Amino acid sequence: MKKFILVLLLSLSYLETATTLQLLLNNITTNGRLSGNVSDSATMRCEVVDNTADETLMWYRGTQQVDIKSENSVNISYVCIEKLTAEDHGVSFTCLLKSNTSMKLSVQLFVLFDPILTGDQQMFVEEGKDVQITCGFKANPAATMFWRQNNSVITLPSNFEEYMTTDSLQLTIKKAEKANAAYYSCVALLTNGTEVVQVIELIVEDRKVPLPVEAIAAAVVVGALVIAFGLFARRDKIIRCKKSRDDTAM
Ligand SMILES: *[C@@H]1O[C@H](CO)[C@@H](O)[C@H](O)[C@H]1NC(C)=O
Ligand SMILES: *[C@@H]1O[C@H](CO)[C@@H](O)[C@H](O)[C@H]1NC(C)=O
Ligand SMILES: *[C@@H]1O[C@H](CO)[C@@H](O)[C@H](O)[C@H]1NC(C)=O
Ligand SMILES: *[C@@H]1O[C@H](CO)[C@@H](O)[C@H](O)[C@H]1NC(C)=O
């Protein structure tokens, strides 16, 4: 009886150790965050602890599996990013246990970088037409975004509308006037006073003069005359050749 209990205890404790296998990602047992400045390197280390045999690890970057060497996959595995970029911000790396993929841990990258602005350098609009000036932005930490017109803060005229999305600043000008031609600067202002600027030059072109009706009518008449003349000329030829055939028939 004692022997039986002992065996039972042993097997229970064996079961327990077999199932208390754990994952550690950057030394912690929970999902975490990894901060870094742009261009810094980042290292992620995933480790299996309390395992009784070789355990193979796998990595995903977002939903994409990461290629790792087989020698970097047993019991402990590293993924290194040589230089962090703005594109890495917010991306999650997940380490999974191959034998049981429900055992996994993630680390989300938090990359600090200067604001990145994008936009056309020049835009053209015909006087009287609407135009939308768009400045794309990406920033972490967040920046205050606003427009300047010829280096002065814009007090939006009534034909201007400002609109902001999570990744773009837009300025819509309704019925553009010549006076709206200017350098529009999309500004990203950081709390430390740093400014990143993207300048977009708006050129307001002359109204395109529509073709006068008389000119169009004259062109149509000329075209019709040419066609008629061509027909007459051909008819003349047809008649003539009929005549000549009549001649030969004779
Ligand atoms: C994790 O722990 C190891 C040793 O216990 C240590 O060398 C390493 O610096 C730690 N890594 C992190 C990211 O804390
Ligand atoms: C980023 O760089 C700044 C100074 O350049 C430093 O103070 C800060 O600690 C760095 N942040 C991280 C997450 O490495
Ligand atoms: C992996 O861990 C297990 C359990 O600790 C150990 O028996 C095995 O030798 C380790 N494998 C490698 C390649 O380190
Ligand atoms: C896989 O891991 C989960 C979470 O730790 C656990 O609940 C489950 O029993 C494991 N499945 C197997 C087949 O070991």
Ligand SMILES: *[C@@H]1O[C@H](CO)[C@@H](O)[C@H](O)[C@H]1NC(C)=O
């Ligand atoms: C902006 O400056 C340009 C030349 O420097 C000037 O031609 C234009 O009229 C100015 N626009 C406004 C709205 O001040």
